[in-house]
Amino acid sequence: MESGEDKPRHGFINRYWVLIVIVLWLIAWSARDWLAPAEPEDPPAESGVVLEEEPSAEDQEAAREEAAREEAAREEAAREEADREEAAREEAVEEPVEVEALLTEARETYWREGAAAARTVLEGGLETQAYESRERADILGELGNLQYATGDVEAAMGSWDRALEKLPEGERRAMMAPLRPIYSRHHPQGADHLERFR
Structure with missing residues (x-):
């Protein structure tokens, strides 16, 4: 049998349960910001993410x-x-200078007057040759040798590259063989750079 005390208590909950739910809902709604999980404003230090400031308009x-x-x-x-x-x-001159004579003159000038004078001789000889001529390759090759001898390795490799472009295919390999060790030491791509001239 049920006691008389249980009934009123049970009746109280039945009568006011809607009111209790509404009060709890209002409390939860008013505390929603406090109850919600907080989003971090800054990323955690261990994530390694660094936010950069946006550069100014200036x-x-x-x-x-x-x-x-x-x-x-x-x-x-x-x-x-x-x-x-x-x-x-x-500006290629009508009568190009004979290449062997020019190379000999440049070598003699190098021993007599120095690298700068020899370079002037070779550059003057380049101006006398047609742009696509085979002779231009010989002069560029000698200019590269001179630049390498004076320590300007980057300019030397540029001259040798231009010389290899002018040489016929069959003659490129003979020039490439002595250049391989130099390119291996000094060129960013090493001797592999020379493969593009094959």
């Missing part, structure tokens, strides 16, 4: 101007190189 403008200046300088250098190559093609 910094962005300065960066754009710097990039534009660099691009203009690259374009100007490319234009100058193209102009020099075009001028070399157009």
Whole structure:
């Protein structure tokens, strides 16, 4: 049998359960920010993520101007190189200098007057040759040797590359063999760079 005390208590919960649910809901709703999991404002230090500050408008403008200046300088250098190559093609003298005589003169000048004078002789000889001539390859090869002997390895490799481009296919291998050790030591791609001339 049920006691009389259980009934009123049980009746109280039945009567006010809707009211209790509403009160609990209001409490939860008003504390929603406190009860919600917080999102970290900064990433944890161990994640390795570093947020960079957004550059100011002045910094962005300065960066754009710097990039534009660099691009203009690259374009100007490319234009100058193209102009020099075009001028070399157009200014080829009607009577080219005999290459063997020029190379002998450059070597003698090197021993008598030094590297700068020998370089002037070789560069003058380049101007007398047609741009696509085979003789130009011999002069460029000797110019590369001179540049290498004076310690300008990068310029020497540039001259040798241009010489290899001018040589007929059959003659390239003979020139490439002594260059392999030099390119292995000094070129970023090593001797593999020479494979493009095969």
